[in-house]
Amino acid sequence: MSSSNDDRSKRDEFGKRLAKARKAARPRAPLLSGPPGSVGIDADDLYDEETLERLGFDPARDLGFPGMPPFTRGVQPNMYRGRLWTMRQYAGFGTAEESNKRYHYLLSQGQTGLSVAFDLPTQMGRDSDHALAAGEVGRVGVAIDSLGDMRRLLAGLPLDTISTSMTINATAATLLSLYVAVADEAGVPRDKLRGTIQNDILKEYVARGTYIYPPRPSLRLISDIFAFCSKDVPHWNTISISGYHMREAGCDAAQEIAFTLADGIAYVKAAVEAGLDVDDFGGQLSFFFNGHNNLLEEIAKFRAARRLWSSIMQTRFGAKTDRARALKFHCQTAGMTLLAQQPMVNVVRVAMQALAAVLGGCQSLHTNGFDEALGLPTAEAATLALRTQQVIGYESGVTDFVDPLGGSYVVEALTTRLEEAARDYIRRIDELGGMVAAIEQGYVQREIQAAAYRYQLEIEEKKRIIVGLNEFASESPPVPVMKIDPRIEREQSERTRAWRAEHDTPAKAESLGVIDRAARGRENLLPPILAAVKVGATVGEISDVLRAAWGEHTEILTI
Template identity: 55%
Template sequence: MGKEQEFSANKQEWENAVKKTVQRYPERQKVFETSSGIPIDLLYAPKHPQEEYQETQGFPGQYPYTRGIQPTMYRSKYWTMRQYAGFGSARETNQRFRYLLEQGQTGLSVAFDLPTQIGYDSDDSMADGEVGKVGVAIDSLHDMETLFDSIPLEKVSTSMTINAPASILLCMYIAVGEKQGVEPARLTGTIQNDILKEYIARGTYIFPPKPSMRLITDIFAYCQEELPRFNTISISGYHIREAGSTAVQEIAFTLANGIAYVDAALASGLDIDQFAPRLAFFFNAHNQFFEEVAKFRAARRIWSKIMKDRFHAKEPKSWKLRFHTQTGGSTLTAQQANNNIVRVALQALSAVLGGTQSLHTNSRDEALSLPTEESARIALRTQQIIANESGAADTIDPLGGSYYVESLTDEIASRAWKYIEKIDGLGGAVQAVEAGYMQREIRQAAYETQMKIESGEEIVIGLNKFVEEEQQLPDLLKVDEELEANQRKAVQQVRIERDATEADRCLNKLEAAAADPGINLMPYILQAVKAYCTIGEICNTLRKEFGEYNGI
């Protein structure tokens, strides 16, 4: 088939896909046009074949997905608007969730406190001073029931930023759904469940790499059968970028981690076209606007090639990189905090122009504290203004075809491939983590960026240029000092009121199952959760068998 025929065939295939998509998801409005009355087409593309267009860009919803994973992208449906939220007690966070849903948020995103993230109960000495500070404290199913009180789980998609104990929090979510009368197969959402980036950049790990990877593949296998609509992992570049990586390193290291998870799943006997469509990714949006747009486009292109050529996945849905984006927390300044509203708006726009599937916008005060309701509302309104007023969502991949953006996309992809090849040469992401390779690369990049900021070579408004001597701080959210004591009492009360014999029986069964690598641990964790075993008790049971990871 010649280039002209191939181009025409692909265009016809895309147009047919558009017709089918619009039948299921009608376009948001009958007419799309500018304020001057100029019609806006669904897609702008070459009229005739151009050199490498099919190979590097293609049509939306077609390999290599550079221009987007859906045939109509946002013309039919906006991205999911999430606000990452969680602080204090489950009751307080439940109130914030309900407030955000009333303001038009379309999905929930849960932030957990540090003890929850590393598997300690609120009354453990390891949790002193940290309960409810950077997220919501969840000790048992009782807290999870409170967290989602009066929130219908069959209607809401929930993302949970949890990694080492992801299996436990997912089981709690399943149990809450069942108590609401929602079958697991109807639940939708995402668990982060990405332990490799914890070793690389974030640090909230519990177990060594090998048993951690076992837990992840157990989740893959369990959800394949029981939660087919749930995303089993959100392979995260966000925290890699927050630790100081470049945009190229962010996608290269994230996709290398993705390769490691696919390898582990295949080694456990799973079929790639069964689990791959539920893999999701999580990226950062920083201030370099055009580089960020190009980064998202390059990531889709690289992942589709990895899945198609390296792993030989046969289903196109296995080739698609679906991702959530959060604006860059590390770019926010405590100085002149209102400037962060502008930074977040530009970052959010880059994610939309880059084709994200869901988006969280940081609040202006997050360099100082957890966000207030007012700040969270402004952050959500930022997304809503981009969606409804900017026109950015009215045509697919608006910057596609830009000489600059296409050149950046190609260059980012080329440099990312070199990193992936280097990691392959080290034996893969797990071995690269154990050798400290990615950690060293990120530290060097972070150091170089900090030196540029301190020298003034890289400008940060309000920090090293246009500085104001007197700073007026916005109203800040303060977590109730009584929270920790109350949470300690609450978890102790759960232990008193539950069936202690049943709780012990479930923990003993879990310990025995953990000793057999051929057993999927998810059913045993679910039983323990339903018996109101606490997150600390379950993690300590697994610690006995798996041990703890202390870094390199």
């Protein structure tokens, strides 16, 4: 037999075996992958080289090398072989003193960064003694009204060596100013401060609701933060562009990428239009994604987001440096997947979601407590959540390799499909005039609501099995639940009234007047806000000045 005949015979045999394998791989029933509308794991019966060819996948263009554009394989050349991700447990409740104790405890247990949760009044720019704060003080986070509160929150913490993330949006400029003021008092140089403020107001209009001012002045405030930090606090991440809450509201993986990056485009555009250099502030942008249940799709989601953002920063904004093009992200496991039924099963969900974040290349990670469907996490639940990260980091072996799933037929195919689906959404948003206009028209809200509705229908019709909810139900023993003492609200309100009375001075009144003039003009607001908190102005007082200058946003009805 000639060589050509022999080669033809081998190809024919391979083709028969491939056809047989594909037939055998076909599912008996439709498979579901994550929330509806996502790319779906049943797109192919068998993933192979032909799948990638059909998708136009080019390894040199689409994969590259770790630490280099397009960053599909990660933003660091050696990833976790050099240093593990920051283990950052989200915590904050009650008073500043109680939260401070929890931070010291978590650091003693091996946590490597802080993550501060603020209560709703702080997020909404209301002091604890305001009538609208009643019943919410210290409930879902710590109450911070003044410099005194921030001093107590950070007491004894090494601000020059730790990294602190603050989940705050509408009042981000004021809370950052309070943090900087405490560091100034402690003699910590500002260029030693490391951390992140969430500062992502656009997603508040879409999915979360803790907005105060209308979108356009809010974007101006964000640009002011970018400019201030690029010079004064150069190692602080000025924004954590967040898809997390949109995913919690019901969007799918492709929507999470698209809407998050579309928010990012709006922020970068606003900063560039304000005269900032994209290569100066681009490296201080960070992102915040949800870690959901579908392991492979989530890994692909993170890789697709990095690749797409690298392209956006280069082609839309002319970013020249790798630092400005690299997408760094924090991940939190999916709170909406946690059940009050059989709460210990949540330990498995959290571990799986955390593994996806690590295999997807996160820079920092929060793992939820198993009891968070019932209340704030107890110390025991928070410790177990931290131990979950530590087992993955030190025992699983996955950190010994850089992008261990890179080159996988399935992962590369899902990455490409998710990127293309996200591009389609971004094109539609561009047609509507950008993300701010799309939000003002209710487009993004409607898309998320439709996805959430489909997801709920699938659960109710048992097309999607949720263990312990619509299948495999059983009784489970109760678990301890943390409760916030109502006394905390009364004491915090009294403390804030006393602080305000003590600092009711001409210097404070003048500082608030400077903020008002800056808000009505074009001056950067961060220096006057920082000056105001240092002479005793409260979060509520500063927010009220900006309310008077800009007005308050009214929710858009999308039904």
